[in-house]
Amino acid sequence: MLLRVEAVTKSFGGFVAVRDVSLSVERGRTACVIGPNGAGKSTLFNLITGHLQPTRGQVFFADRDITGRPPHTICQLGIGRSFQRTNIFPRLSVFDNLQIAVLSHQRRTLNMLTPARALVHDETMALLDSVGLAGEERSTSGTLSYGLQKQLELGIALASEPQVLLLDEPTAGMSPQETADTIALIGRIVRDRGLTLLFTEHDMDVVFGIAERITVLHQGAVLAEGTPEEVQSNEDVQRIYLGEAE
Amino acid sequence: MANLQGSIGEGALAQRRAATARDPMIWAFVAALVLLFWVPELILYMGWAKFWIQFATQVFIWSLFAMSFNLLMGYAGMISFGQAAYLGIGGYTAGLLLKNIAGLSFYLGLAAAPLGGALAALIIGYFCVRRTHIYFAILTLAFGHIVYLIAFKWYGFTGGDNGVIGIPVPGWITEPTFANYYKFVLVISVAAIYLLWRIVNSPFGRALTAIRENPERADFIGIPVDRYRLYAFVLVGAFSGLAGALIMVNDRSVYPDLAHWTQSTQVLLMSLLGGVYTFFGPIVGAVLLRTMDADITQNYPEIWQLFLGGVLVLILFGLPGGIVGFIQERDIGSGDDHATRTAKLLRLFRRKSWMFLGGALLFTTFFSILQSPGAWLLPRTRVFEPFALATWGIVPCALLQLVVGAAALWLLLRRVDRFNRIDGALLLILPIAALVLHVYLGTPLSGLLIVLLWVIFTVYSLVQADFRRAYRLGRPPNGGG
Known part of the structure; x- marks a missing residue:
């Protein structure tokens, strides 16, 4: 198991956002967390990446306890993520967005004297190409279309050469065409790089199209877990989730 | 054609990459150093007042202080209201060490300041x-005030409000023309500013920009945000300390005023006026504020605050990016071709030129009002002389400037799209008229300032890659594509 979440609980005051959730993803597999709004998907992601501290429970990455580590350490260990609300450096150019991520991954950001302009140029351009942003390197990233910003964010996450990629609703707010393109892009990248992917998603076509394991969250707790077929045929899931969605 | 352009682009890129370790800006800094180095000799030779040497020295020190402050505010997005504390601490560190340790090398004392x-x-x-x-x-304001109070009250250590006086400084620096002090400050400031330039353009500088833009994301590309903020704060503290020591050297004394919060607001204003998101903005801000200070505070101390407030309101509403931000602002999409880009640049250049004229007019009219308040139509005391502008009265004088300035600008701007080099040169020397006027009005510095800003503005605009190409071709780009 590359990523293992063991019985984590997160409560905010009296409200329990995530209750006793366990989850594990094998190396090279694609897993998905689904659940209605407020089920605790984003909170779970934030617990894994160190943005929130679990009240109880532990998170392991490659059999190493990473519970409570700060986000920058977790990122350096090999977990990349995108956020639900697009999270880029809006006033920097596309090139600069990716370049700083590459520089940070190579631990070169404490260099205070070398001009950064032409550093890691080739790595950055290769990354730019791989997320389909060739030709946009000089655009101000905040002015890009929503879909391109999501692609850029994916590029930023990939800059740290992660083993696990966590994508929080990668197609949220996209048109059907953009959704299809994005999913194709993610699929290609995951395949090419041999990545382990954990994502949340509300579009069921996407979920059942690419996920190998699905975990269903409901009101902060795991309702069901298994292959797409198992989940689809689970009565609880049909009742509270798939049924509601129809 | 596209392939050709592509390959040319890649060739240039390869060259750029080869020059990674080199930084061409160093030559600009060296040139500035060499040019400015002989200014005191020029001033003395021309018989101008020694005040200008001191004035220029002040501008250098404040530029250093303001630019280091802007590393925090503009690059790292940390607005500190207590930077004067480090100015003061630098001054006191060097001052107290030199005063209390007999025989301590002056340069060691100075090095202790940062x-x-x-x-x-x-x-x-x-x-x-x-x-x-x-x-x-x-928090920075509160800590800054604590530092000030320590300097102000701790008589046993800092001398309290009496300050530290009689600090030993080498004789050569304090020779009476101030020329040596000027050069001493010039060399140190230019070197320090160049160091700042390297820092903001280094990977570390990029990391700070990333933190400013989005701390959450910066954290999750592996940058320890709080630690980097602290590094930036410490760096800026060092540069501010150096600036404080430079001030101490001239006065041969240090007073608590150096650490007072009003000094902190000065650098804040300089950065805002000049342009927060630009490297050189704070220099322009420092020159501007010092100039206005020299022109106005000396002659009309009672309205200085009013004037400063007015200018600030105008800048924040009219030019939110500051003056350098205004000059650099442009709106070019990545998909635009050469002709579209040139057309956009032209439109922008014309619009900015008119705004510039408006700003300059406002500025000069303001000085006319100061010069002879109430003399709206005719001068009150002096006799009207058609060839002495200062005797014209405010409204006719402003109207004359408006008509002449607008006519000249209109003529030249109309022809700008023909990319004739002579027109370009004429545009460049246009503000000399403003300078002459200001000499008449008795505010030559403001006139110089207008000239300087205009030259920066036109040169910066006209050397844009697309414009440069058009000028080389000597014709508009529409045909060439």
């Missing part, structure tokens, strides 16, 4: 960087 500033910034910053935005600002 260390003192950095150490203080490390201790204070350790607490401050844990908070962001207004909480960070208030």
Whole structure:
């Protein structure tokens, strides 16, 4: 198991956002967390990446306890993520967005004297190409279309050469065409790089199209877990989730 | 054609990459150093007042202080209201060491100033960087005031409000024309500013920009945000300390005023006026503020605050990016071809030129009002002389400037799209008229300032890649594509 979440609980005051959730993803597999709004998907992601501290429970990455580590350490260990609300450096150019991520991954950001302009140029351009942003390197990233910003964010996450990629609703707010393109892009990248992917998603076509394991969250707790077929045929899931969605 | 352009682009890129380690800007700094080095001789030779040497020295020190401040505000997005504390600590560190340790080398004492500033910034910053935005600002203000009070009240150590006086400084620096002090400050400031330039353009500088733009994301590309904020704070503390020591050298004394919060607001204003998101903006801000200070405070101390407030309101509403931000602002999409880009640049250049004229008119009219308040139509005391502008009265004088300035600008701007080099040169020397006028009005510095800003503006605009190409071709780009 590359990523293992063991019985984590997160409560905010009296409200329990995530209750006793366990989850594990094998190396090279694609897993998905689904659940209605407020089920605790984003909170779970934030617990894994160190943005929130679990009240109880532990998170392991490659059999190493990473519970409570700060986000920058977790990122350096090999977990990349995108956020639900697009999270880029809006006033920097596309090139600069990716370049700083590459520089940070190579631990070169404490260099205070070398001009950064032409550093890691080739790595950055290769990354730019791989997320389909060739030709946009000089655009101000905040002015890009929503879909391109999501692609850029994916590029930023990939800059740290992660083993696990966590994508929080990668197609949220996209048109059907953009959704299809994005999913194709993610699929290609995951395949090419041999990545382990954990994502949340509300579009069921996407979920059942690419996920190998699905975990269903409901009101902060795991309702069901298994292959797409198992989940689809689970009565609880049909009742509270798939049924509601129809 | 596209392939050709592509390959040319890649060739240039390869060259750029080969030059990674080199930084061409160093030549600009060296040139500035060499040019400015002989200014005192020029001033003395021309028989101008020695005041200008001191004035220029002040501008250098404040530029250094303001630019280091802008590393925090503009690049790292940390607005500190307490930077004067490190200015003061630098001054006191060098001053107290030199005064109390007999035989201490002057240069060692001076070198201790940035260390003192950095150490203080490390201790204070350790607490401050844990908070962001207004909480960070208030914390720095509070700590800054504590520093001021320590300097002001601790008679046994700092001399309290009597300050530290009689600090030993080598004789050669304090020779009476101030020329040596000027050169001493010039060399140190230019070197320090160049160091700042390297820092903001280094990977570390990029990391700070990333933190400013989006701390959450910066954290999750592996940058330890709080620690980097602290590094920036300490660095800036060191540069501020150095600036403080430079001030101490001239006065041969240090007073608590150096650490007073009003000094902190000065650098804040300089950065805002000049342009927060630009490297050289704070220099323009420092020149501007010092100039206005020299022109107005000396002659009309009672309205200085009013004037400063007015200018600030105008800048914040009219030019939110500051003056350099205004000059650099452009709106070019990545998909635009050469002709579209040139057309956009032309439109922008014309619009900015008119705004510039408006700003300059406002500025000069303001000075006319100061010169002879109430003399709206005719001068009150002096006799009207058609060839002495100062006797014209405010409204006719402003109208004349408006008509002549607008006519000249209109003629030249109309022809700008023909990319004739002579027109370009004429545009460049246009503000000499403004300078002459200001000499008449008795405010030559403001006139010089207008000339300087205009030259920066036109040169910056006309050397844009697309314009440069058009000028080389000597014709508009529409045909060439």
